[in-house]
Amino acid sequence: MDDWRARFLASGDDADLPIVDAHQHYFDIEAHCYPWLNDRPLRPFRYGDYSSICRSFLPQDYRRLTGQHRIVQTVVIEGEWDPATPADEVDFIESLARQEPTLVAMVGQVWLDREDAPSLLREYGKHPLVRGVRHKPTVTTREDWREDFVAPGSMRDPRWREGYARLAANGLHFELQAPWWHLPEAAELARDFPDVTIVVNHTALPADRSPEGLAGWRDNLALLAREPNVALKISGICIPGQAWPVEANRVVVNDAISILDVSRCAFASNYPVDGVVNSLSEVLDGFKTIVRDRSRADRLALFHDNARRIYRLT
Structure with a gap:
C-alpha cells in the first residue's frame, strides 16, 4: 500500500491513486434480514425507487465494479440489519473479512436509547474490526424543524445521550446521518462530548440544490465545522x-x-446504495475529475490518507 502511495506521489496519475473507500455496504438478503431491503412495500428514499439494489451484494460483486480504480481498503458501514440482532451483522462482516483482504474495518449498528446499548458498545469496543457505531437519530422535515427540536431518539434526547456518553470509554466514534438542518444539534453534541469524533455521512445530505437549499447547507455545515472533533x-x-x-x-x-x-474530508462510494443512480466508476471518476487540479498531497488525503487516519487503519 505504501508503494502505491509513493508511486502516486511520484506520478500524479489517477491510475496510481490508492483509494480507501470509507463508506460501503455488504448485504446477503437471502441469509439475513434487512427490513428496508426485504420488506414490501419499499420505503420512501431520496433516490426514488431502489428496487434495483434489493439483492445481495458481496465482495465479489464489489470487486467486479471497481474497474480501473485501485481500491486498497474499504470500511463497511452497517446496512440497517434487523435491529433485533445488531451484533450478528458484525459476525457476518467478520466472516467476509476473513476472505476479503481489502475489508479492514466496519461501523456497527446500535440503538443508543435502548437498554442493550451499554453491553453492545462494550462488545463493539473489544472487536478488532469495529471502529465506530451508527444510530440514525430521529429527525424531522426542514419545514418542521425548530431550534428547540427535541424528540425521542433525537440528538437532544437525554436517554439517547446517555448511550452516546459511553462511546469514548469504549474507543468508538459516531457516524452521523441526518439532514443538514439538524447540524446545530450535532454541533451541541460535539461540544458536549469533545472526546468523541463525529463522522458526518453523505456530505450532510445536500439534496436540495436550489440557491436557498445550498445556502442553508453551507451555513449549517460551517456551524458544525467549528468543532474540531x-x-x-x-x-x-x-x-x-x-x-x-x-x-x-x-x-x-x-x-x-x-x-x-x-484534512477533515474523505471521499466514499456509498455502494451499492448509490448504484440506484450511478455506477461505482462514475462516482469515483466524478470525484477524481472535480479535484484533478488539486495537489497530489491533497488528492491522496481525500482518497486515502484521511480515511486511514479517521478509521485507524493499519
Whole structure:
C-alpha cells in the first residue's frame, strides 16, 4: 500500500491513486434480514425507487465494479440489519473479512436509547474490526424543524445521550446521518462530548440544490465545522435521473472541502446504495475529475490518507 502511495506521489496519475473507500455496504438478503431491503412495500428514499439494489451484494460483486480504480481498503458501514440482532451483522462482516483482504474495518449498528446499548458498545469496543457505531437519530422535515427540536431518539434526547456518553470509554466514534438542518444539534453534541469524533455521512445530505437549499447547507455545515472533533465523508450526492453530474456536484464537493478543510474530508462510494443512480466508476471518476487540479498531497488525503487516519487503519 505504501508503494502505491509513493508511486502516486511520484506520478500524479489517477491510475496510481490508492483509494480507501470509507463508506460501503455488504448485504446477503437471502441469509439475513434487512427490513428496508426485504420488506414490501419499499420505503420512501431520496433516490426514488431502489428496487434495483434489493439483492445481495458481496465482495465479489464489489470487486467486479471497481474497474480501473485501485481500491486498497474499504470500511463497511452497517446496512440497517434487523435491529433485533445488531451484533450478528458484525459476525457476518467478520466472516467476509476473513476472505476479503481489502475489508479492514466496519461501523456497527446500535440503538443508543435502548437498554442493550451499554453491553453492545462494550462488545463493539473489544472487536478488532469495529471502529465506530451508527444510530440514525430521529429527525424531522426542514419545514418542521425548530431550534428547540427535541424528540425521542433525537440528538437532544437525554436517554439517547446517555448511550452516546459511553462511546469514548469504549474507543468508538459516531457516524452521523441526518439532514443538514439538524447540524446545530450535532454541533451541541460535539461540544458536549469533545472526546468523541463525529463522522458526518453523505456530505450532510445536500439534496436540495436550489440557491436557498445550498445556502442553508453551507451555513449549517460551517456551524458544525467549528468543532474540531468533526470529519466529513463526501459521498451520497447522486441526483436522481442524472448520470453522476460533475458540474452539479462540483459546488458541493468544493464547498465541503473549503468549509472543513482537506484534512477533515474523505471521499466514499456509498455502494451499492448509490448504484440506484450511478455506477461505482462514475462516482469515483466524478470525484477524481472535480479535484484533478488539486495537489497530489491533497488528492491522496481525500482518497486515502484521511480515511486511514479517521478509521485507524493499519
